[in-house]
Amino acid sequence: MPAVGGFDKGTGKAYPGNLTPYVTVTCVVAAMGGLIFGYDIGISGGVTSMAPFLRKFFPSVYQKEALDKSTNQYCKFDSETLTLFTSSLYLAALLSSLVASTVTRKFGRKLSMLFGGLLFCSGAIINGAAKAVWMLIVGRILLGFGIGFANQSVPLYLSEMAPYKYRGALNIGFQLSITIGILVANILNYFFAKIKGGWGWRLSLGGAVVPALIITVGSLVLPDTPNSMIERGQHEEAKTKLRRIRGVDDVEEEFNDLVVASEASKLVEHPWRNLLQRKYRPHLTMAILIPFFQQLTGINVIMFYAPVLFKTIGFADDASLMSAVITGGVNVLATIVSIYGVDKWGRRFLFLEGGTQMLICQVT
Numbered sequence: 001m002p003a004v005g006g007f008d009k010g011t012g013k014a015y016p017g018n019l020t021p022y023v024t025v026t027c028v029v030a031a032m033g034g035l036i037f038g039y040d041i042g043i044s045g046g047v048t049s050m051a052p053f054l055r056k057f058f059p060s061v062y063q064k065e066a067l068d069k070s071t072n073q074y075c076k077f078d079s080e081t082l083t084l085f086t087s088s089l090y091l092a093a094l095l096s097s098l099v100a101s102t103v104t105r106k107f108g109r110k111l112s113m114l115f116g117g118l119l120f121c122s123g124a125i126i127n128g129a130a131k132a133v134w135m136l137i138v139g140r141i142l143l144g145f146g147i148g149f150a151n152q153s154v155p156l157y158l159s160e161m162a163p164y165k166y167r168g169a170l171n172i173g174f175q176l177s178i179t180i181g182i183l184v185a186n187i188l189n190y191f192f193a194k195i196k197g198g199w200g201w202r203l204s205l206g207g208a209v210v211p212a213l214i215i216t217v218g219s220l221v222l223p224d225t226p227n228s229m230i231e232r233g234q235h236e237e238a239k240t241k242l243r244r245i246r247g248v249d250d251v252e253e254e255f256n257d258l259v260v261a262s263e264a265s266k267l268v269e270h271p272w273r274n275l276l277q278r279k280y281r282p283h284l285t286m287a288i289l290i291p292f293f294q295q296l297t298g299i300n301v302i303m304f305y306a307p308v309l310f311k312t313i314g315f316a317d318d319a320s321l322m323s324a325v326i327t328g329g330v331n332v333l334a335t336i337v338s339i340y341g342v343d344k345w346g347r348r349f350l351f352l353e354g355g356t357q358m359l360i361c362q363v364t
């Protein structure tokens with residue numbers, strides 16, 4: 001698959017290493033990190049379009065919905081608390097990612113993943129057992145805090161654990177699992193909405209506990225990465241770990257390079273000021289603007305609110321949940337196509353193609 005072949009593009013070296021059980025478990029845990037992020041993005045829209053959920057927590061929205069049967073649903077979902085339930089996830093994630101980067105660097109990736117897992121578990125349980133709106137919002141905020149920690153630590157953990165030749169593939173796998181998480185959430189909402197007693201929303205919201213438990217247990221049993229150990233001065237332990245993770249004895253070259261890189265990064269006195277130097281400007285611009293515009297396309301309006309959006313244009317409950325499944329399916333497919341094409345056609349082509357397609361769709 002992707003970019004990296006068997007080489008570190010920076011040094012041109014090919015370090016030996018296999019897909020050991022350690023690495024495989026790492027992939028599973030990392031996949032759960034992406035899955036739960038996607039799941040939390042995709043689950044709330046479907047839940048807020050379920051009548052029993054609205055009747056219980058947002059009776060005024062439900063009243064507007066139930067009384068006015070015209071196809072024009074516009075403004076019926078106009079409730080700040082309802083919107084807060086959905087968007088508190090991202091707001092909390094934004095705040096916690098600021099703390100999470102320091103925790104990940106100073107105390108290791110494992111601890112950060114463990115925090116993420118525990119926050120996910122408590123958020124999912126509180127949401128699934130919710131009896132009042134405050135529980136919904138507190139649960140969502142905890143999930144958001146979990147995302148902040150997991151999204152910092154999991155991709156980093158993954159790239160540090162992966163053997164060089166699998167690094168790119170595994171990293172892209174994180175984004176793929178985000179999209180799979182969104183799709184799974186949409187599919188579960190579709191089926192849980194059919195549960196007769198009207199408590200299907202509890203399963204939808206509480207379902208996040210499954211990947212959350214896997215991350216929590218995974219972060220307890222998995223080792224810290226050699227990079228992180230070296231960063232914290234544990235050189236001998238790091239070398240022994242590296243041998244076990246790579247499944248080969250000959251790790252000298254990779255180990256030495258890791259130490260050199262760690263020493264070099266410690267010598268950097270003003271990392272933030274350096275970043276502003278002229279020579280780094282193109283990198284900095286790309287690093288900020290690409291994710292900024294990727295999010296500014298409004299993709300998460302669709303991912304968060306797809307079922308509600310479809311409802312407001314007149315779709316019935318079932319059809320709007322199914323439409324969200326289709327949207328989620330297309331998202332997964334497009335991600336698979338780009339994983340396939342990222343080396344074949346190049347990044348530039350994908351950017352141009354994606355941008356043009358989005359422009360055309362937004363205008364029409």
Ligand SMILES: OC[C@H]1O[C@](O)(CO)[C@@H](O)[C@@H]1O
Nearest residue numbers: 041175178179299300303331
């Ligand atoms: O696939 C779309 C999803 O991917 C992300 O952009 C994360 O990289 C999410 O914000 C979005 O919901």
